[in-house]
Amino acid sequence: MSRNLTTALVDDLRARIVDGRISPGERLPSESTLIAEHGVSRTVVREAVARLQAEGLVHTRRGSGSFVLTPPATPGGTSRPVRTLQDRRRLLAFRTGVESEAAALAATAREEHQLARMEDALARSEREVDNPAASLENDFDFHRTVAEASGNPYYVDALTGLGPAMITMPPRRLDGAPGSGGERAARVAAEHRSVLDAIRARDPLAASAAMRAHLANSRWRLEAEAGGGTPTAVPGNG
Secondary structure, three states, X not given: OHHHHHHHHHHHHHHHHHOOOOOOOOEOOOXXXXXXXXXXXXXXXXXXXXXXXXXXXXXXXXXXXXXXXXOOOOOOOXXXXXXXXXXXXXXXXXXXXHHHHHHHHHHHHOOHHXXXXXXXXHHHHHHOOOOHHHHHHHHHHHHHHHHHHOOOHHHHHHHHHHHHHHOOOOHHHHOOOOOOOHHHHHHHHHHHHHHHHHHHOOOHHHHHHHHHHHHHHHHHHHHHHHOOOOOOOOOOOO
């Protein structure tokens, strides 16, 4: 019986996360609230949260509660969930191939309004570094705009299908006071800037290399934050 109650609670919370009723970076309802809402025991609530943690949907911080890590999927987007570390590794490998080529094409096909939108995404990232939900959206907007600048709608479709869930939310972003994500965000911003500068210069080889370096460093950050070792970061990109 307890297992069925746990499954029902997991299904409810997962649905609330995926459809955006609980946004990335927001706290899950408290244990007492979930107990009252669902008529379950504290043990059921804790088992449900542990399962959501195992799926990579939430991060629990002692004394503060559990916070959503994974953004809601884009409506009509990919049906394949991105929950585990292995899923993230495979997704980054896929993105490296797709986005490196999209950046190269963007360097030859970009328009001024698209450069302006990339600049705007970078500026918003700097202003909203301590807002996890906004950081995800700004990061995704930058990458999607690069795809749009390629002039090939299939690249746009690929990224739109993945949605903001393609951007990894590191648990440590939720572990400290405002400013705790600043160092990581600065590195990501420098990498994005390298991509934008190469696209602006109409240099497809440099744009492709900058995007590939950025996503290689994203893989390095993923492994470091997951405690999976210390792969070598790509030099020259933060």
